[in-house]
Amino acid sequence: MNPLLKQVQDSGVIGAGGAGFPTYVKLDCQVDMVLANGAECEPLLYKDQVLMQRWTSDLFGGMLLAMKEVGASRGVIGIKKKNTDTIAILEATLPNTIDLCLMDDVYPAGDEVELVYKATGKRIPSGGLPKDIGVMVNNIESFINVFRASKNIAVTETMITVHGEVVTPYTAWLPIGITYQEAIDLAGGITCHDFVVVEGGPMMGSVTEDLSQPVTKISSGLLVLPKTNRVARIKQRSEQDLLRIGKAACDQCRMCSSMCPRGLLGYPIQPHLAMRSLQVSGVNNLPDALAAQACSGCNLCTMWSCPEGLDPSRVCGITKRTLRDNNHLLTPVQLQERTIDVHPLREYRGVPTKRLVRRLELTDYIHIKAEFIEFDVLKNQTSTKIPVDINHVTIPLSQHIGKPAVAIVKVGDRVKKGQVIGQAAPDALSVAVHASIDGNVISVDNVIVIKRI
Missing domain, CATH: 3.10.20.600 (Ubiquitin-like (UB roll))
Structure with missing residues (x-):
């Protein structure tokens, strides 16, 4: 492992959102473009705007380091056109190898697949990764943390x-x-x-x-x-209730599929077929169930499209889990064979954030x-x-995809902020974790508890 990748792993850098994929693995490739996702299309969140406005140099520094590492000649930051104050700050010191990709204020502009398509005009292969088309994507905070890792500053x-x-x-x-x-x-x-x-x-x-x-x-x-x-009501439904209601109430209007962002890009996802699969028992529902595999979980079908107030998104997630448990998932090659052309009306079916906010109450x-x-x-x-x-902190050894970090402290140890308390598991997908305050270790298990001195 080369020095930067080692620094990124040892500093505990992962995707700062989503599933937390270790960043050192993403950097271990050769691509043409490094893409920073600053679209921030979830209503009410503001963190990416703050980061881009106040830690601009760290963001650029992290992107330039990543570009050098992966051999990319071009960097791009995806940001919505409406964020004019952030755009002005970025443009004031924008390196000549980094451009801005200005996006409409629609949901889900921040979806990785949507962003890559907007920035490159290319689609990530079904079941594939951005690097398959020469792109490495990460979020804003992760690039800032890459820059800090190069200075041996850990993620605390x-x-x-x-x-x-x-x-x-x-x-x-x-x-x-x-x-x-x-x-x-x-x-x-x-x-x-x-x-x-x-x-x-x-x-x-x-x-x-x-x-x-x-x-x-x-x-x-x-x-x-x-x-x-409305958001709370929908998300509090039990799995049993949403499946029962879906079986009884779905009238196959296809609105979920007609508005599906991934489906409009031509990927083989049709939520209405996943809903139909609820009405067929056993392996007989497999042809319909397979239409759920390419779901991204953006939740637009549930929160926006369905006129009956059903939950196609979670049904797709449950269906994918069942397919996985029964070894019925399609291979990436099979998924790609089912991919079709981009829908000619795709650009007219973006959901404006202002209207989405009203729907979400x-x-x-x-x-x-x-x-x-x-x-x-x-x-x-x-x-x-x-x-x-802050009296104490509880730090999980697993905050990322892969194997948990391995604790290297014991009860009674005194630690400083930034000190390694869990090393990356050897020969595995893993990153280190660090103390976030000064204090004494009072518990070591799957989590490490530190009490302030």
Whole structure:
């Protein structure tokens, strides 16, 4: 492993959102283009705008390092046209080898496949990766962390937006391992009684009521919503209920398939067939079930398209799981054979974010920007930042795809912020994890708990 890849692995850099794929693996390729995803199409999230505006040089530095590593002659940042303030800041110091790809304010512009197609005019092969067409994609925070890794600065914080039913929405760097409750308390607390927290964005995020969970490297948003909100109502449905209702109520209108972003790009996904497969038992439903495999989980069919209020997106996810468990998944070659031309009306079927926000019942929050706040976890008396009292952090050894890090500390050890507490598992897909505060190790298991001194 060459020096940069080793630094990126040892610094714990992963995709800062989504599944958390280790970045050192993404950098181990040769491609023509490095693409930074700054589209940020999930309503209410603001972290990418903050990062691009305030850590511009780190972003460019990380992209240039990545371009050199993968042999790319061109870098591109995908960003929505509406973000004129961010665009102006980027353009002021934009390197001559990096361009901006300006995108419409539609959902899901930030989907990797959509972004690659917009930037290159090429489609990632079905079941394939961006590198298959000469592109390496990562998000904004990950490129910033690549630059920091080259300076031997470990990932100990994540940029996160806290929004919704809170006193003061904000976006900030938060120490990995603080609880959801602590992150929400920094927003002044919750302003409604019966609520859920959406982890991530309202479209693709999941819901929880457990505020003891820790913030991790892949945390991007904590949205507090009333249980009566449409997003909360849909995401709280049990799997049993959504399958039962889908069987009874789907009238095969095909709106989910007609508006499916991946389907409009020609990929072999037809959510209405996945819904139809619920009405057929056993292996007889296999032809219809296979139409779910290329689903990206963008949730547009559920949150926007279905006139019956059903959940085709989760049905596709459940169907894919069943296909996988029964070894019925198509190979990438078979998926590619089923790919067709881009739909001629695709450009007319993008869903405007403003209309989506109304459908999601988020209008009351969207006009309140989650401004950047600087918190001082160390409580330096000379600092102008807002002091934060963090008593302890709970840091999972697994925050990424692959094998968990291997703990190298024991109970009673004193550690410093940035110190390695878990090494990457040897000869495996894995990255290191680090202490996010100074303190004493009080527990070591699947998570490492550090109490402030």
